[in-house]
Structures are given as C-alpha cells and as structure tokens.
Amino acid sequence: xxxxxxxGSHVSVSEGALVLLRCxxxxxxxxxxxxxxxxxxxxxxxxxxxxxxxxxxxxINGFEAEFKKSETSFHLTKPSAHMxxxxxxxxxxxxxxxxxxxxxxxxxxxxxx
Amino acid sequence: xxxxxxxxxxxxKEKRETATLKCYPIPRHDTVYWYQQGPGQDxxxxxxxYEKMQSDKGSIPDRFSAQQFSDYHSELNMSSLELGDSALYxxxxxxxxxxxxxxxFFGPGTRLTVL
Numbered sequence: 529x530x531x532x533x534x535x536g537s538h539v540s541v542s543e544g545a546l547v548l549l550r551c552x553x554x555x556x557x558x559x560x561x562x563x564x565x566x567x568x569x570x571x572x573x574x575x576x577x578x579x580x581x582x583x584x585x586x587x588i589n590g591f592e593a594e595f596k597k598s599e600t601s602f603h604l605t606k607p608s609a610h611m612x613x614x615x616x617x618x619x620x621x622x623x624x625x626x627x628x629x630x631x632x633x634x635x636x637x638x639x640x641x
Numbered sequence: 642x643x644x645x646x647x648x649x650x651x652x653x654k655e656k657r658e659t660a661t662l663k664c665y666p667i668p669r670h671d672t673v674y675w676y677q678q679g680p681g682q683d684x685x686x687x688x689x690x691y692e693k694m695q696s697d698k699g700s701i702p703d704r705f706s707a708q709q710f711s712d713y714h715s716e717l718n719m720s721s722l723e724l725g726d727s728a729l730y731x732x733x734x735x736x737x738x739x740x741x742x743x744x745x746f747f748g749p750g751t752r753l754t755v756l
Contacts, residue, residue: 570749571731571750572731572733573747574746577744618684627697628674628697629676630686631684631685634683
C-alpha cells in the first residue's frame with residue numbers, strides 16, 4: 529500500500545528565505561506525486577505534480593519539487609519565501625489513473641516579516 | 642474556466658439529522674471523488690465514482706451513501722449525523738482521459754457542523 533509522510537507539521541521561515549517542505553512516499557509501483565496548498569477556510573489548490581516525466585517539476589508561485597527515487601522523496605522548495613506563501617501544504621500520492629489521493633499529514637508554513 | 646461547484650458551502654445540523662451534499666464536476670469530467678477533512682487533519686478519501694458507477698471506496702461510514710447521476714453530478718447523503726461528522730467535505734473531479742497525470746480538481750468544500 530502506498531503512503532506519504534511529511535516531516536514537520538510546522539515550518540517557519542523568514543521572508544526571503546529558502547522554503548523546504550519535506551515529503552517521503554512509500555509505493556510498490558511508480559507513483560504519481562502531487563503538492564497541494566490550502567489557504568485558511570479554502571479548498572485545495574494544485575501546486576505541482578510529478579508524472580514520471582522530468583524529475584524536477586516546476587509549479588505555480590515559484591515552487592518546485594524534485595522526485596528522487598533513491599530517496600523516495602518529493603520535497604517542495606521555493607528559493608525566496610513571500611508572506612503570501614503562509615498556508616497549509618499537503619503532499620499526496622496515487623499509483624494509477626482514476627485512483628484516490630492519499631495525503632500526508634500536512635505542513636503549516638509560517639512566514640515571518 | 643469552470644471549476645468544481647459544491648453546495649451548500651456551509652451547513653449546520655443537529656445530531657441524528659440527515660444532510661445532503663452536492664457536487665458538480667468540471668464539464669466533461671467523468672470521475673468524482675469525495676474527501677473528508679476533520680479539524681487539523683489531512684483529507685481522507687471517502688468514495689469515488691467513474692461514469693456513474695462506484696469505482697473505489699475508502700473509510701466511509703455505513704451511515705453515508707453517495708451516487709453519481711446521469712449529468713455526472715454527485716450527492717453525498719449522510720444520515721444519523723454525529724458530532725464527529727463535523728468536517729470539511731471536499732469533492733474533486735477528473736477526466737478519465739486526463740493523460741498520464743490523473744489530476745484531480747478540488748471544489749471549495751462544504752463545511753458541515755453538527756451540533
């Protein structure tokens with residue numbers, strides 16, 4: 529069975545600093561991996577997705593993630609944090625088209641001025 | 642571009658009452674998923690439908706049922722509501738012809754409060 533683990537339920541960075549949100553997955557077959565962002569009292573918005581093409585994936589709002597099979601990781605990064613990046617971030621996995629998403633526990637990102 | 646529509650956006654019910662949540666997928670999307678997100682929790686998969694047939698089932702209580710109609714909209718029916726059913730309920734849709742990504746597009750959610 530596949531699963532996702534997000535290390536760190538809360539991450540705090542200063543504005544302009546590097547953002548690194550960690551995600552490790554477990555899957556017996558090549559997975560599809562996703563990062564979603566959720567702002568308070570809002571729905572889930574897709575940031576980026578890995579679909580077995582390029583291992584470095586660029587998403588919206590300056591975010592990117594790198595799929596590393598050897599480390600079973602899909603960490604999310606952004607070179608320079610902005611105040612508007614403060615939100616909850618979820619890593620998710622599924623293993624086949626039409627399949628349910630399995631979410632990690634979420635990481636709350638705080639950005640300090 | 643059209644997005645996933647959910648109604649109502651907010652719903653307040655008493656214990657043991659019944660609730661119906663509706664989801665209207667993006668046009669031409671044939672797959673609908675329901676997720677439940679409790680306070681401070683990650684979304685948990687409940688159930689999904691493809692071409693009006695149930696395609697997968699997760700941790701959905703027996704008190705809940707759902708279906709997808711001929712126009713592809715879906716309804717989640719919840720009976721004998723309990724305090725623990727208070728949560729944000731998301732609907733997502735995708736197209737069976739979405740290529741290699743199976744991207745799911747999420748609606749804004751229905752916030753259900755059971756008193």
